[in-house]
Amino acid sequence: MTGLSESTSANRPAARAGSSATIPVPGEKRVFMTGNEVVAWAAIAARADIMYGYPITPQNEVMHYWTRLAPKFGKEFLQTEDELAAGFTTIGGVLAGKKAFTATAGPGNILMQEPASMAEMMRLPVVVVIMQRGGPSTATVIYSQQEVILTTFGGNGEGFRIVYSTSGLQELYDYTIKAFNTAWRYRFPVFVLADGYQAKMREPLTIYDPLARGMELVPPEQYVGRPGMPGVDRPPGHYRNTYNTEEELYEILQGHVQEYERVAPEIMEHESLETEDADLLIIAHGVVGRAAKQAVEQLREEGLKVGCFRPVTLRPLSAGALRDAVSRAKRILVVESAYGQLGKLVRDALCGLVVEMFSLYKPGVGVTPEEVVIRSKELIA
Amino acid sequence: METKPHKFCPGCGHGIALRALGQAIDELGIQDRTVFGCDIGCSLLAWDFFNVDTVQTHHGRTTPVMTGIKRANPDLICIAYMGDGGGYAIGSQHLVNAAGRNEKITVILANNTQYAMTGGQMAPTTLPGQKTETTPYGRDVEWTGLPAQGPEMVAAIAPEGAYVARGTVSKVRQLQKMYVRALLNQIEGRGFSFVETLATCPTNWRTNAEKTWAFLEKQMPEYFRVGELKVPVTTEETLKSADSRRRPEVLRKASRRGEEE
CATH class of the missing domain: 3.40.50.920 (Rossmann fold)
Known part of the structure; x- marks a missing residue:
């Protein structure tokens, strides 16, 4: 049994100050892992800074592995009160200029659509990993592909988000890394859509450091808290999702339409x-x-x-x-x-x-x- | 700190509360690292009010957005500004859990006893017998329960280090002091800080100036007691150690302590 004081102190930032491990995966490594573990490793490899999460099967082990890895790499985790909070705190992480992500499934994905719609309206690069489970309602904790419409067109909007559907654990690793790049490059919310089978099954795959492979990692940017006095050295960041008139909203959405259609051909994969x-x-x-x-x-x-x-x-x-x-x-x-x-x-x-x-x-x-x-x-x- | 003219109705309490908040930010010298989050409801009208970074969020979700920012960048001073519906109804789970975790953020909640922007429906804070659009014959506590006592709840669940108070726009100097203390509590990293602010809404109360003021000063405090409910010892010490004339300077120094380390 692990001592309580030992395990809790490891979660405190002070205890992490000494962690100097910056290269998460040395070169290339053949591994035999479950999908949830793969997601955690991929997020580390993508230089994600912080995960916010709420327990729901079958994605729980994403959090379990992240909370074990995060302190070793100076990264953060917050367990929230529900998926609404998980999504909205992820938005907060992104606004602070960090690569932030969350993971959920099923009924959690329903709640996740509220923050996702805010991210869509404000073009915030949140990354959400979905491990589909049976539906509707609580249904099963096991597997389905029933969250396709929810994930592609959920929310009270037009579905201006990017959804990658992976077919196995190598892709899960590759596309989780890619999700952060796509999100921060194009500033649309990005979903990695997998399922309970991929979450729980074990497969051989190669994990790698994307930088060692010469891949680019798109850096995050701060929305709030930039250097300088707002109103003096720089304009204050005023971010909203509410508009007063139909015309005002229409103009904003036309911008979204044009941008989404412009970048879509660069993003589409089959x-x-x-x-x-x-x-x-x-x-x-x-x-x-x-x-x-x-x-x-x-x-x-x-x-x-x-x-x-x-x-x-x-x-x-x-x-x-x-x-x-x-x-x-x-x-x-x-x-x-x-x-x-x-x-x-x-x-x-x-x-x-x-x-x-x-x-x-x-x-x-x-x-x-x-x-x-x-x-x-x-x-x- | 410069602001714009406010967009609230004549006689609204938000303008007074926000002015006190702006002056508290100036007093502490934290304009350059403050993030102001506003909720849905009338509070969203403040989305471009201050010369500080501002995020307008969803109804009830300002607390988790500010929590997310603070967790990702603890150097920022995060203020979640909301109404009673946002804090005590649709976002109550966020308030309860942020308080329970002692999140190092400041929540300021304007209590005007009803949902104002949507046209005056009953809120968790509507007084017994009070008429609203959804309680046209007066709030019946047998059917709808008693008004929420937010600071009392937060004080009961928040761990040591939290600052909890209830102020009123009828006592602006006291209110501003509470805001300063709440922000100082966050600056010094002690814990959650929460200030409920009793505020006026003559538009939905359908009251003239005299009756508006009477409701704010007499009826509301009978149910919602004004004062500090939870004050960390160290906050008291910081404030006592400051000579009244030198106070802003001392506070500013305290607010910079984190950066110097």
């Missing part, structure tokens, strides 16, 4: 497999995208012309690339652990194209490659 000559195109994201890819490999071995399109960014969605791939196929099959949430995004992106659309929707449960193979064969036969 992965495609055997789409060139595919008669049947499977569309899936996240871990289900992995099942789809395996199914495609098996079906190709059997001589069947099946391909797979996996959007990595669900928002902004690579609509152009998706339309290209779909326009070459006779039929599409949308596969997801939800009842048509990716399906909605896909239909919206494909509006105007003529193609037969089929689905394999399994809300709240996993999808195996075998199931995708069987469904695909039904559609090809």
Whole structure:
């Protein structure tokens, strides 16, 4: 049993003053980790400064690993009273000019949408990691892909945020690092959308120091507390999300629209497999995208012309690339652990194209490659 | 510190409270490292009022935003300014937990006994029998409970080191002193500081000047007792050690202590 005084003193800033470890991951290292652990390591590698969090399964171990790593690297953690506070304190961290993040899931993601909408309106680079669990309501603590619409278009706005859907733990590491860069480069809130399977499963992956790989880490900037006397040496920072007139708001939102549309092509990412000559195109994201890819490999071995399109960014969605791939196929099959949430995004992106659309929707449960193979064969036969 | 003309209704208490707060900031010489957060409700009208960095947040969420800033940069002096609805209803969990954690921030809460910006609905602070838009026959405590006593609650849950007081815009010098003490408590890193401020709202009270003042000076303090509820010993010592004429200088020195270390 660890002594109480010992463990609490390690959490105090004074105890950390001596921590000189600045290189979180020396070079490259092969590891066998769970996804939650991967997120904590990636945030350290991205030089995140502070995490604010509230317990909810299946993301808890992000906090568990962060609180173990943070004191060693001079970083901070605050456990808040709920996800509203976790999101709004993360906003505070960003305003103070720190790389701040939080992680949540399910009902916590619902509460997270309030701070996310403020971040969206004020273009604040918060980073939120979501480990999807079953829904609606409390449902399961295990797994789903049912937070796609919530994460891409949650809040009382237009969904001006960036959502990366990862398919495994190497990507979880890569895209958690990337999320901080994207957030601070473009100043839109960024979500890393994973799920309970990725959170809890263990996989081999390579963790690395992005600087050692020659990657750029976009530095944060202060919104409040800049040097100098406000009103004398510099204008005071006056930040708001409330507007008096329709015209005033419209002008602000037009700016957001133009900026989001301008940067979207730089942000959009997707992965495609055997789409060139595919008669049947499977569309899936996240871990289900992995099942789809395996199914495609098996079906190709059997001589069947099946391909797979996996959007990595669900928002902004690579609509152009998706339309290209779909326009070459006779039929599409949308596969997801939800009842048509990716399906909605896909239909919206494909509006105007003529193609037969089929689905394999399994809300709240996993999808195996075998199931995708069987469904695909039904559609090809 | 320069300010703009305020945008509140004639007779509103916010202007007086904010003036006292501005003078407290000047007295302590902390304008360059103050972050002022304002809530939703009439308090948001102060979003560009002061020549200090200001963040207007969501209803009830100013406490966590200021907490987040303070945790990320403890050198800044973070003030969360809100109304009674923001602090005691929609944001009560944030007030309770920030106080419980002894967050080194200052919360200033204007209590005008109702939701003013939305048109005068009952708030947690509405007095028994008081008429509002959602209690048109008067607040019935059998159905809606008794008015919230915020400072008493905060004083009960906040650990040692917290500063808790209730002032009123009818006693501006006392109010400003409370703001100075609250900010000093944060500057010296002792703990949470909280000042409820009794404020007027003639627009929604539908009162003339005389009745407005009578409600503020007589009826409100009968339920909401004005005074300090929790004062850290060291704050008293700092203030006593300062000669009245030299006081601003001593306070300024105290407020810089953190930077010199």
